[in-house]
Amino acid sequence: MxxxxxxxxxxxxxxxxQEEFELxxxxxxxxxxPTVLFAITTWKENGKPNVCFHSWSCFHGDKTAFFAVMGNLYQHTHTYTNIQREKCFCINFLPISYYDKLIDTIHQNDLETDEFEVGNFTLSQANVIHAPIIQEAFINMECTLKEVQDLSGAGITAMIIGKVEHISVDEKYAQGYERYGKDGFMMLIxxxxxxxxxxxxxxxxxxxxxxxxx
Known part of the structure; x- marks a missing residue:
């Protein structure tokens, strides 16, 4: 049954x-x-680096291109505004050991806040786009903005589609299966x-x- x-x-x-089913x-x-958890990094309009702990996404493409399809990104956030303005963003995959530091960036995310300092992350410049990257991430995925869709039409969340332009992989994770288990991809249930x-x-x-x- x-x-x-x-x-x-x-x-x-x-x-x-209280607000679970409002969100x-x-x-x-x-x-x-379950979906993979990662950090989206962008520049705020005042030049401060922004970190957004995110999930609800998938990654796929064909021989011509590879895409990051990020669902459920709230339109009131700095990240949504930054991506609209800069037309790019970086996705950073970190293991579960960084979970608490990423949660700290949720609670301290004012416009004037350097969220890399909050999370104690090392800031590096992306290779081919204008975005900060988290050096501690085992994979950094640099994306340009391809499309924004408000699937529900309610003005609450958006689906952001990014075209992957460059990927950096930590040498310790370069052979393949090191990216799984407790030191690999972090999943949200x-x-x-x-x-x-x-x-x-x-x-x-x-x-x-x-x-x-x-």
């Missing part, structure tokens, strides 16, 4: 925090789909709802455990 959840909000769903669709907690009782669960942070080679 399958439990059916429709587009109308299930009245028995209880929020984990997110109930489908997100119904599905609880977004608060999977108990859809039998409606009780909330916390979001979880995970790493990739390789089970099989194809």
């Amino acid at each position: 399958k439990i059916e959840i429709g587009k109308d909000f299930p009245k028995f769903f209880k929020p984990l925090y 997110f669709s109930h489908f997100e907690t119904t599905a609880g789909i 977004p608060a999977p709802q108990n859809i039998l009782t409606g009780e909330p669960n916390q979001s979880a942070i995970a790493s990739v455990n390789i089970e099989k080679y194809d």
Whole structure:
């Protein structure tokens, strides 16, 4: 038997925090789909570096180009404004050991704040775009802005599509599978709802455990 959840909000769903279902669709907690966590870095209009801890994204392309498709980026944020202005951004992949430092940049993110200082990150210049990069990241992905879409039309979030122009990989991660496990990609499991009782669960942070080679 399958439990059916429709587009109308299930009245028995209880929020984990007061504004949860003002920020997110109930489908997100119904599905609880894991996605990779990373830091978007841009320049603020006053020249201060900005860090945005983000998920809800995918990466794909064909032989002609490779794209970063970032969903659910709030339109009121510095990052959204910076990307619109600069037409570029950098994606930085860090392991779980940097989680707390990235959370600090969420809580200290005023216009005048140097968010690299907040996270104690080493700032480097991107190779081919005008954006700061986090030196500690094991992969830096430099992107130019290709497209912005407000999928819901509500003016709340946007989907940002970036064309990848350059990638830098830490030599320690250059052979391949070092990018997985506790020192590799960090994953968000977004608060999977108990859809039998409606009780909330916390979001979880995970790493990739390789089970099989194809």
